[in-house]
Amino acid sequence: MIAEVVKKAVEKGGHILFIVHRKELIMQITHTLNTHGVDLNHVDILSEKRARNILQELKPPTIILTDETHHSRAKTYTEIYEYFPKALRLGFTATPWRSNGKGFTDIYNEIVEGPSVEWLIKNKKLADYDYKSVVMADTKKLKKSSTGDYTKKSMDEAIPKAIYGDIVENYKRYANGQKTILYAHSVEASKDIAKEFQEQGISAAHADANTKDLEREQIMQDFRNGTIKVLCNVDLISEGFDVPDCTCVILARPTDSLVLFMQQAMRSMRYQPNKKALIIDHVGNYARHGLPDTKHNWKKYFNGIKKRSNKQDANVIGLTSCNECFGVYDNTLPVCPECGHENETIAESSELKKVDAELTDIKPFKVDYTLKRYSKENISQSDLETLEDYYLYAKANNYKETWVKFNYPACSRMNFPQFYAEIKPLREKI
Numbered sequence: 001m002i003a004e005v006v007k008k009a010v011e012k013g014g015h016i017l018f019i020v021h022r023k024e025l026i027m028q029i030t031h032t033l034n035t036h037g038v039d040l041n042h043v044d045i046l047s048e049k050r051a052r053n054i055l056q057e058l059k060p061p062t063i064i065l066t067d068e069t070h071h072s073r074a075k076t077y078t079e080i081y082e083y084f085p086k087a088l089r090l091g092f093t094a095t096p097w098r099s100n101g102k103g104f105t106d107i108y109n110e111i112v113e114g115p116s117v118e119w120l121i122k123n124k125k126l127a128d129y130d131y132k133s134v135v136m137a138d139t140k141k142l143k144k145s146s147t148g149d150y151t152k153k154s155m156d157e158a159i160p161k162a163i164y165g166d167i168v169e170n171y172k173r174y175a176n177g178q179k180t181i182l183y184a185h186s187v188e189a190s191k192d193i194a195k196e197f198q199e200q201g202i203s204a205a206h207a208d209a210n211t212k213d214l215e216r217e218q219i220m221q222d223f224r225n226g227t228i229k230v231l232c233n234v235d236l237i238s239e240g241f242d243v244p245d246c247t248c249v250i251l252a253r254p255t256d257s258l259v260l261f262m263q264q265a266m267r268s269m270r271y272q273p274n275k276k277a278l279i280i281d282h283v284g285n286y287a288r289h290g291l292p293d294t295k296h297n298w299k300k301y302f303n304g305i306k307k308r309s310n311k312q313d314a315n316v317i318g319l320t321s322c323n324e325c326f327g328v329y330d331n332t333l334p335v336c337p338e339c340g341h342e343n344e345t346i347a348e349s350s351e352l353k354k355v356d357a358e359l360t361d362i363k364p365f366k367v368d369y370t371l372k373r374y375s376k377e378n379i380s381q382s383d384l385e386t387l388e389d390y391y392l393y394a395k396a397n398n399y400k401e402t403w404v405k406f407n408y409p410a411c412s413r414m415n416f417p418q419f420y421a422e423i424k425p426l427r428e429k430i
Contacts, residue, residue, distance in 0.1 A: 002092060003036035008061055010042045018045040021071050046074045055083045066091040070259055072107055073098060074173035095259040096302050103304025111302040117293040127269045131291055132174055133281035134164040134357040161254040162284050164357035168196050175278050180248040183264045184231045185352055193252065194232040204230035244270040247277055254283040261289045286362055391426045
């Protein structure tokens with residue numbers, strides 16, 4: 001789709017500045033545009049750092065096209081946009097989300113949503129998937145906020161950050177021989193896991209940002225041609241990396257970032273005929289973010305969400321280094337001001353606790369269309385008549401059962417034991 005946009009713009013006399021966030025993607029994108037018959041004399045394909053450093057040398061673009069544009073809030077990107085104020089801006093991303101809640105309305109006028117992941121699977125644009133993980137949430141610790149969502153604090157208490165189950169054994173059990181990308185929480189952990197695979201006779205390799213260019217390219221090539229079966233990394237192979245016959249992803253890195261989860265979990269879901277992707281989640285990320293085809297309100301994220309600041313955390317001031325560009329900056333900033341990378345604190349120590357656990361199938365969360373009919377989008381409270389109507393409305397909109405007591409006239413006069421006796425049959429039925 002991007003190639004077609006670029007081709008049409010060039011045919012109309014336009015000049016394109018195509019920004020990518022990793023230099024590894026330049027060759028991949030150049031190949032795609034060449035295959036699509038694009039005249040590359042009218043296209044500059046550059047990393048955002050390179051583009052910012054040579055702004056005066058660039059031909060003024062008619063369109064600035066940004067890949068993985070959820071990074072575009074970073075200073076490197078905004079300096080490019082400000083230098084070419086007359087250029088149209090067009091950005092592509094599967095995940096328009098920032099952990100700090102900031103939206104994109106000052107960069108782009110509109111969000112154009114594509115079809116859902118569920119639609120893409122049904123229409124053979126993405127591969128369907130199986131999801132293996134551990135059922136782990138201590139539901140007694142889960143607490144809901146006023147919006148009906150579980151609070152982050154209660155999620156962290158219910159799902160401690162750890163590695164559940166033996167990684168190599170579960171690979172051999174569920175994915176033996178499959179081309180697999182593994183995401184670890186640290187470089188040291190990634191190297192150790194690669195070594196564990198090798199010791200059990202499985203060809204595996206580790207790569208990170210410090211791996212020498214020639215060595216890293218050889219590792220990538222060996223993975224593409226199947227010489228290496230398991231490619232271990234931290235964040236290197238998240239966005240834009242295209243290996244369609246990779247059928248399995250192993251998540252050994254807990255994350256609070258929806259972007260990171262979707263970019264990593266879905267790396268095995270590039271479509272090929274008769275392909276069934278496998279996602280092995282050893283850290284319970286699905287419980288924080290849902291499954292790959294869980295629906296999200298992207299428009300809300302695009303517009304931005306106000307987030308409460310943690311006063312206790314705000315008092316702890318220091319320096320941190322970016323594990324993407326290695327810049328040093330104030331640790332109270334949500335992202336690296338140089339490259340926009342969001343560093344996460346995975347655990348207080350460099351090691352994650354390993355917990356014995358049995359992995360099982362995590363079934364996709366399908367929409368209950370009975371409840372869908374009772375959502376506020378489809379029905380108003382004034383349309384409710386029976387006790388069952390009120391109960392379904394409360395359930396569909398994440399209200400507590402006590403909402404029914406105080407809103408259904410016949411229940412408002414009941415004491416609580418009477419009320420719970422009255423709704424017990426509905427609870428069992430629904």
